[in-house]
Amino acid sequence: xxxxxxxxxxxxxxxxxxxxxxxxxxxxxxxxxxxxxxxxxxxxxxxxxxxxxxxxxxxxxxxxxxxxxxxxxxxxxxxxxxxxxxxxxxxxxxxxxxxxxxxxxxxxxxxxxxxxxxxxxxxxxxxxxxxxxxxxxxxxxxxxxxxxxxxxxxxxxxxxxxxxxxxxxxxxxxxxxxxxxxxxxxxxxxxxxxxxxxxxxxxxxxxxxxxxxxxxxxxxxxxxxxxxxxxxxxx
Amino acid sequence: xxxxxxxxxxxxxxxxxxxxxxxxxxxxxxxxxxxxxxxxxxxxxxxxxxxxxxxxxxxxxxxxxxxxxxxxxxxxxxxxxxxxxxxxxxxxxxxxxxxxxxxxxxxxxxxxxxxxxxxxxxxxxxxxxxxxxxxxxxxxxxxxxxxxxxxxxxxxxxxxxxxxxxxxxxxxxxxxxxxxxxxxxxxxxxxxxxxxxxxxxxxxxxxxxxxxxxxxxxxxxxxxxxxxxxxxxxxxxxxxxxxxxxxxxxxxxxxxxxxxxxxxxxxxxxxxxxxxxxxxxxxxxxxxxxxxxxxxxxxxxxxxxxxxxxxxxxxxxxxxxxxxxxxxxxxxxxxxxxxx
Numbered sequence: 270x271x272x273x274x275x276x277x278x279x280x281x282x283x284x285x286x287x288x289x290x291x292x293x294x295x296x297x298x299x300x301x302x303x304x305x306x307x308x309x310x311x312x313x314x315x316x317x318x319x320x321x322x323x324x325x326x327x328x329x330x331x332x333x334x335x336x337x338x339x340x341x342x343x344x345x346x347x348x349x350x351x352x353x354x355x356x357x358x359x360x361x362x363x364x365x366x367x368x369x370x371x372x373x374x375x376x377x378x379x380x381x382x383x384x385x386x387x388x389x390x391x392x393x394x395x396x397x398x399x400x401x402x403x404x405x406x407x408x409x410x411x412x413x414x415x416x417x418x419x420x421x422x423x424x425x426x427x428x429x430x431x432x433x434x435x436x437x438x439x440x441x442x443x444x445x446x447x448x449x450x451x452x453x454x455x456x457x458x459x460x461x462x463x464x465x466x467x468x469x470x471x472x473x474x475x476x477x478x479x480x481x482x483x484x485x486x487x488x489x490x491x492x493x494x495x496x497x498x499x500x501x502x503x504x
Numbered sequence: 505x506x507x508x509x510x511x512x513x514x515x516x517x518x519x520x521x522x523x524x525x526x527x528x529x530x531x532x533x534x535x536x537x538x539x540x541x542x543x544x545x546x547x548x549x550x551x552x553x554x555x556x557x558x559x560x561x562x563x564x565x566x567x568x569x570x571x572x573x574x575x576x577x578x579x580x581x582x583x584x585x586x587x588x589x590x591x592x593x594x595x596x597x598x599x600x601x602x603x604x605x606x607x608x609x610x611x612x613x614x615x616x617x618x619x620x621x622x623x624x625x626x627x628x629x630x631x632x633x634x635x636x637x638x639x640x641x642x643x644x645x646x647x648x649x650x651x652x653x654x655x656x657x658x659x660x661x662x663x664x665x666x667x668x669x670x671x672x673x674x675x676x677x678x679x680x681x682x683x684x685x686x687x688x689x690x691x692x693x694x695x696x697x698x699x700x701x702x703x704x705x706x707x708x709x710x711x712x713x714x715x716x717x718x719x720x721x722x723x724x725x726x727x728x729x730x731x732x733x734x735x736x737x738x739x740x741x742x743x744x745x746x747x748x749x750x751x752x753x754x755x756x757x758x759x760x761x762x763x764x765x766x767x768x769x770x771x772x773x774x775x776x777x778x779x780x781x782x783x784x785x786x787x788x789x790x791x792x793x794x795x796x797x798x799x800x801x802x803x804x805x806x807x808x809x810x811x812x813x814x815x816x817x818x819x820x821x822x823x824x825x826x827x828x829x830x831x832x833x834x835x836x837x838x839x840x841x842x843x844x
Contacts, residue, residue, distance in 0.1 A: 272739075359513070378529055393748060395745070396631075396633050396636060396637050396745065396746075397636060413611075413612065433661060441615055441616065442615060443580070443615055445743070445745060446743075448613070448738040449612065449613065450611070450612075450614070450615040450616075454705070481648040
């Protein structure tokens, strides 16, 4: 990929990725690359799909559509009662050991289990020049879950990440396209830790290729909501 | 000293006639509607203290969770009142008849609102986002003292332009200055900072402008605005929260049209004219169907702060004079979608 094309994908105009930000076009490229890699290396999960925004065409020569990434109806069996020894359901499949592709830790002790479903959308923020994660949880009857209930479904490591990190906080805001309340992981500071990630992965001053932007981003953000990428995706 | 246009914006108000939803009328006779003058740059939840006294004796017992609707259409409380009016009332309705609810908040559609705090949070958040767009970071907002932030918010709540004009320079927001904009703007020109590229003369060459575009699409022809069909859901409105890249080229004026077209590329070019301008300049558009209906889309109306804008207006003037206190320019657009 020639340098000028690469530069077009990162904003604005001549800033390299060390600035941590993406252009809209860059997001489209990065999103498809991310979805591809996920499909190939994270097979116990359904694939991410690209949802085009109808009638929104990018004003670029290849006339790519604008859109966002969607991963929906992730099922979590939630136990409604808590006890200290009980571990909440871990939905991160462990691919390093192919024998045991799914790691479930469920302790069922005379408790009612409720089916919870989760939707995740990765949407581009034109204001901040970074991707933003939106998510929501609901019961089988469609009733939305509150943030407190959602936190109980997350692995305990995520919850502590949420509470301790200054990079992550969650607000309830309207989905930019769907006119419904969703939860949003705040983008403030994204470009700063992306910069840190790309500095560590680069050698001899190479830029992070745009195809890896979302993979790197998700390697951090996904953990907050209990979703993990595999090491192969980082290649 | 703020200029005339800015005063016009701050003093703009919409007469509202607020009816209590009939399911919540627990008294006989039903209370008459409340008449309230709503500041354009304000927000509906801020009016509750003015409205509630009219209805408190009629309400059924229980806790309040307040929301508004227009012809059954729930209103998003974080959109400035003037923008809601410009967008939803193609033909301005005066007074604007709204219904207030104190129960049954539609939390599957509207994000929660806990009164003034929620509105303030939304305002500060928008301000930070605008700052990020203009300056490349939110430091100017974060560095403002807590009491200054409070005072700024209070000035907006109270519609106190003098107080706001005193406080807003502390925000150090960059502004556009070119030969097409008035010299006075809400922020002091001397305190301009930020990531925008400057040329030798110190004038901003490229800048990002916070814009929120609300597009209402109609897919049938209409002669008069009062003939436009009613809106049933928010899904009929496209919302674009996207900065405009303001380009300054020698001798060329970056117009409102340029700005809108950059956000709506599908309406670019000769096809994109307001109905008024179409009357003045008949273009030879060869791409018409046999029945005379256009194959291409058409921008019918662009409204900012209640004004039907001429698209040739210099964008820098529009921004400096018509933006909201959180530094966002809200633009309502009515388009006629192309026939298939």
